[in-house]
Amino acid sequence: MKQLIGFFTFIFLILILFSSCKNEDCVSSANNYLLVTFLNVDTLENGSISIKGKDTTFYSVTAIGNDLEFYTKALKKDTLKLPVNPAADQTTFQLVMIDSIRYDTLANNPVVLDTIYYLHPKPHVISVSYERKFRVITESCGMEISYHNLAADTITFPSAALITDYLSRFNTTNIEVYF
């Protein structure tokens, strides 16, 4: 009888130890950034195709319907991180591209005034829809929204492709835009 009780006490302690080791870390691989990469596609003389990141200049990047500006004027980048709306299943971004910026400096002693010209603004739209999944990670850590089954509803760039249909914090490109 004593041996049995000792045996079960041992099992009990092992299981308590096991349960206390249960992983309950504050870890989430999800975020709400849609990664859009701009690429320059060239056909080389030997017939091979060269694909390189294309630095693209934007006058503004906004979310339509919310008046949110995610990037400020005269931004030059080959990748944009566009945060989708965590409270909706669809987000539409307007990206106003420009060819270049021209600075005019007027000497008006004692003040020097710079006039900046944004040449040839071209508005484009990227509209995506997605499914949101909700999870409480831990009580102290909070909760996450993960975004799945991403679909490109509208892309007004001449050539683009959906590469990855979920959003991840591991810098995975979702949409590639080709020039």
Next chain:
Amino acid sequence: MRYIFSIMMLLSSVFATAQISRYAPSAVRVGVDPGTFLYQIFSQKRNFFEVEGDMDIDNFFLVADLGISSITIDEPTFRYENNGTYRRFGVDVNLMKNDPDLNVAFFGFRHGHANFNDNLDFDTRAVIQSNTKWPNTTETTSNNQARANWFELNTGLRIRIVKQLYLGFTVRYKLFLSVKGTEDLKPYYIPGFGKNIGTSAAGFNYYISYRLPFRKKIVYTDTKNDKTAVEKSKVKP
């Protein structure tokens, strides 16, 4: 020939009588987990009530657990609620089948099933790893009539304290959890299973039980010749 047939009939009827007397249920035991009262006193988050019953069949027990559970996690940026019922059915094998006090040390298995609803209200600015430039809104998501199934390996003790009253515990290793009927919200908690972190979990219950015997249980003290060497248990019906 006629005598041989008569002797065979007599032996078979004796054997059949012995089988019935041995494997017919001798008692049921009904218990509750007193942890429910501790939770009601000390915990604002969790409430549960669990009833356990088993039927004593030789050195086996048919076991059924029924419970109701609710949990509320109220944090500054989110509120999670879960309400449901659960049940477990299974078989235990008594390792102390010849104990005259009918104490029980057992191994067994269960199949667990839970039905539950849960609901999550949260502020969108509180979502981790997210851009907070979007205006904060309060969102709600829920599951209605979700279901979960799992299996358990169990071990435990039931020790007779006085007369037909027993105290004991059950240690549970729960595994192969599957959840169905959910939509966009992953349940944080499964009634009867615990936190839905992985497909396995450990659990523990205390029980206070009362044994209701149908008849005196025969305890076989000589396993080599158990048809002849028997004694009645000390526990009177």
